[in-house]
Amino acid sequence: MRFLLAIAVISLQSCVSISALNDGCTVYVEQNLHETKANHFSNFPDALRSVETGATVCFKQGIYETINIQNIDGGNDKITITAIPGDIVTIKGKNFRGSGVKISKSKNIIIRNMAITGGLYGIYVKSSSNIELIENRISNVGQEGIIIKAGPFSKTYREFTIKNNKISDTGITNGQYGEGIYIGDGKGEQNGTISNVRIFQNTIDNASNEAIDIKVNSTNIEIVENILINTNLLFNGAITIGTANRKGVDSHIIVSKNLIYNVSNRSGYRPIGIAIGHGNVEVSENYIVDQSGNFVGICLYTTFANESANRVVVKGNNVLTQGSNLVKNCGDGGTGVNKTANLHVLD
Numbered sequence: 001m002r003f004l005l006a007i008a009v010i011s012l013q014s015c016v017s018i019s020a021l022n023d024g025c026t027v028y029v030e031q032n033l034h035e036t037k038a039n040h041f042s043n044f045p046d047a048l049r050s051v052e053t054g055a056t057v058c059f060k061q062g063i064y065e066t067i068n069i070q071n072i073d074g075g076n077d078k079i080t081i082t083a084i085p086g087d088i089v090t091i092k093g094k095n096f097r098g099s100g101v102k103i104s105k106s107k108n109i110i111i112r113n114m115a116i117t118g119g120l121y122g123i124y125v126k127s128s129s130n131i132e133l134i135e136n137r138i139s140n141v142g143q144e145g146i147i148i149k150a151g152p153f154s155k156t157y158r159e160f161t162i163k164n165n166k167i168s169d170t171g172i173t174n175g176q177y178g179e180g181i182y183i184g185d186g187k188g189e190q191n192g193t194i195s196n197v198r199i200f201q202n203t204i205d206n207a208s209n210e211a212i213d214i215k216v217n218s219t220n221i222e223i224v225e226n227i228l229i230n231t232n233l234l235f236n237g238a239i240t241i242g243t244a245n246r247k248g249v250d251s252h253i254i255v256s257k258n259l260i261y262n263v264s265n266r267s268g269y270r271p272i273g274i275a276i277g278h279g280n281v282e283v284s285e286n287y288i289v290d291q292s293g294n295f296v297g298i299c300l301y302t303t304f305a306n307e308s309a310n311r312v313v314v315k316g317n318n319v320l321t322q323g324s325n326l327v328k329n330c331g332d333g334g335t336g337v338n339k340t341a342n343l344h345v346l347d
Contacts, residue, residue: 024056025056025057025058025084026039026051026055026056026057026058027039027040027041027047027050027051027055027056027057027058028040028041028047028057028058028059028060028084029041029042029043029044029047029057029058029059029060029064030042030060030062031060031062031064044057044059044064044067044081045068048069048072048079048081051079052075053074053075053076053077053078053079053108054075054077054078054079055079055080056079056080056082057079057080057081057082058082058083058084059081059082059083059084059087059089059114060084060087060089061083061084061087061088061089062089062090063090063092064089064090064091064092065091065092066091066092066093066098066099066100066101066102066119067081067091067100067101067102068099068102069081069101069102069103069104069106069109070102070103070104070105070106071104071105071106072106072107072109073106073107073108074106074107074108074109074110074130075108076108077108078108078109078110078130078132079108079109079110080110080112081101081109081110081111081112081114082110082111082112082113082114083112083113083114085113088115089113089114089115090114090115090116090117091114091115091116091117092116092117092118092119093117093118093119093120093141094118094119095118096118096119096120096141096142096172096173097119097120097142098119098120098121099119099120099121099122099123099124100114100116100117100118100119100121100122100123100138100141101114101116101122101123101124102121102123102124102125102126103123103124103125103126103128103131104125104126104127104128105126105127105128106128106131107128107129107130107131108129108130109128109130109131109132110131110132110133110134111123111131111132111133111134111136112132112133112134112135112136113134113135113136114136114137115136115137115138115139116136116137116138116139116141117138117139117140117141118140118141119141119142120141120142120143120173121141121142121143121144121145121147122136122138122141122144122145122146122167122170123136123138123145123146123147124144124147124149125146125147125148125149125160126148126149126150126151127149127150127151127153127155127157127192128157129157129158129159129160130158130159130160131148131159131160131161132160132161132163133146133160133161133162133163133165134161134163134164134165135163135164135165136165136166137165137166138165138166138167138168138170139166139167139168139169140168140169140172141169141170141171141172142171142172142173142174143170143171143173143174143177143178143179144170144171144177144178144179144180144181144182145165145167145170145179145180145181145204145207146162146165146167146180146181146182147179147181147182148160148182148183148184148194148197149184149185149192149194150184150185150191150192150193150194150217151185151192152191152192153191153192154191154192155192155193156192156193156194156195157192157193157194157195158195158196159195159196160183160194160196160197160198161197161198161200162181162197162198162199162200162202163198163199163200163201163202164200164201164202165202165203166202166203166205167180167181167202167203167204167205167207168204168205168206169205169206170206170207170208170209171207171208171209172208175208175209175232175234175266176209176234177209178207178208178209179207179209179210179211179212179213180202180204180207180210180211180212180228181199181202181204181211181212181213182210182213182215183197183199183212183213183214183215183218183221184214184215184216184217184218185215185217186215186244191217192217193217193218193219193249194215194217194218194219195218195219195220196220197218197220197221197222198222198224199212199221199222199223199224199226200222200224200225200226201224201225201226202226202227203226203227203229204226204227204228204229204231205229205230206229206230206231206232207228207230207231207232207238208232208234209232209233209234209235209236210231210233210236210237210238210239210240211226211228211231211238211239211260212226212228212238212239212240213236213240214239214240214241214242214251214253214279215242215244215248216242216244216246216247216248216249216251216278216279216306217248217249218242218249218251218253219249219250219251219252219253219279220251220252220253221251221252221253221254222253222254222256223239223253223254223255223256223258224254224255224256224257224258225256225257225258226258226259227258227259227261228258228259228260228261229259229261229262230261230262231260231262231263231264232264232265232266233263233264233265233266233267233269233271233272234265234266234267235265235267235269235333236272236275236333237263237271237272237273237274237275237299238260238263238272238273238274239255239258239260239273239274239275240274240275240276240277241253241255241274241275241276241277241278241279241281242276242277242278242279242303243275243277243278243301243303243333243335244277244278244303244305244335245303245305245335245336245337246305247305247306248278248279248305248306248309249306249309250280250306250308250309251278251279251280251281251306251309252279252280252309253279253280253281253282254281254282254284255274255281255282255283255284255286256282256283256284256285256286257284257285257286258286258287259286259287259289260273260274260286260287260288260289260290261288261289261290262289262290263290263295264292270294270295270296270323271290271292271294271295271296272295272296272297272298272299272330273286273288273290273295273296273297273298273299273319274286274288274297274298274299275299275300275301275330276298276299276300276301276312276341277300277301277302277303277304277333278303278304278305278306278309278310279309279310279312280309280310280311280312281311281312281313282313282315283298283312283313283314283315283317284313284314284315284316284317285315285316285317285318286317286318287317287318287320288317288318288319288320288321289319289320289321290320290321290323291320291321291322292321292322292323293322293323294323295321295322295323295324296323296324296326296327296330297317297319297321297323297324297325297326298314298317298319298325298326298327299326299327299330300312300327300328300329300330300340300341300343301330301331301332301333301335302329302330302331302332302337302338302339302340303332303333303335303337303339304337304339304340304341304342305337305339307339310339310340310341310342311341311342311344312341312342312343312344313344313346314326314343314344314345314346314347315345315346315347316346316347317347326345328340328341328343
């Protein structure tokens with residue numbers, strides 16, 4: 001366990017690695033561009049309009065305004081938006097408003113190796129598919145670090161990869177919505193579905209509510225090898241799966257090999273490592289460490305309203321605490337629902 005904690009500390013103190021792009025940059029976005037240069041643009045919209053599938057739009061070093069991608073199809077080979085390898089590119093919002101990067105009604109887009117700060121959201125994705133968010137650094141945002149929503153349309157949006165991002169200091173202006181990574185829609189009238197989401201190897205430090213929050217209209221989710229440190233909850237757990245008063249979709253979710261360390265709850269409720277209230281969920285080989293006496297490592301709510309999505313398998317987890325490793329009934333979370341999980345403990 002000491003070795004795992006050392007890895008976590010090193011991860012927080014180091015920068016995200018920069019991977020050289022095999023095919024280089026197709027076009028460049030450059031500040032203070034005073035002359036006409038082939039494939040160089042002074043603003044992002046003009047650069048994006050100039051490229052086709054497989055292109056890489058590279059930002060040169062500097063501080064830039066927010067990025068808006070709407071009604072764009074990057075094609076089978078996708079369009080990548082990134083910093084030039086070795087350059088530090090910061091997308092800076094103003095007064096905790098708007099999104100550092102907003103993607104709406106688009107598909108086949110990669111956002112890679114950008115520093116994003118100062119907006120209400122870090123990266124906001126809505127009604128989009130085939131999106132990759134890789135090796136970004138998101139910090140000091142008003143609410144969520146990364147948020148992916150379906151929206152009010154009865155459609156399924158598929159294929160999202162969230163990998164090797166470093167997210168810190170969320171919820172600066174509104175801690176109730178300070179999730180590190182938020183997948184799905186919390187309101188019942190939002191009836192689309194988010195499917196096939198891979199959340200791998202991210203580091204989330206100092207989230208002001210759930211570090212990872214999965215809503216009941218989300219399915220086929222993998223949450224693997226993430227490091228979650230210093231989560232300051234208002235409610236639920238550092239990882240929360242679907243606590244709601246509505247049925248939700250037939251969700252299938254894997255939560256495996258994550259490190260959760262140091263969880264608090266500023267509302268006075270017991271802090272929780274992993275809270276589950278919906279879905280067919282496998283919780284395996286996680287390391288959960290918190291020495292407070294009222295801490296709960298894994299907690300199941302009674303909000304399993306969908307009887308086709310209520311099988312929870314718990315196996316091989318390591319919970320180090322003076323509190324409780326597993327609580328089978330954490331109550332209804334204020335929802336009024338009294339449907340328990342079909343629990344299988346295989347330890």
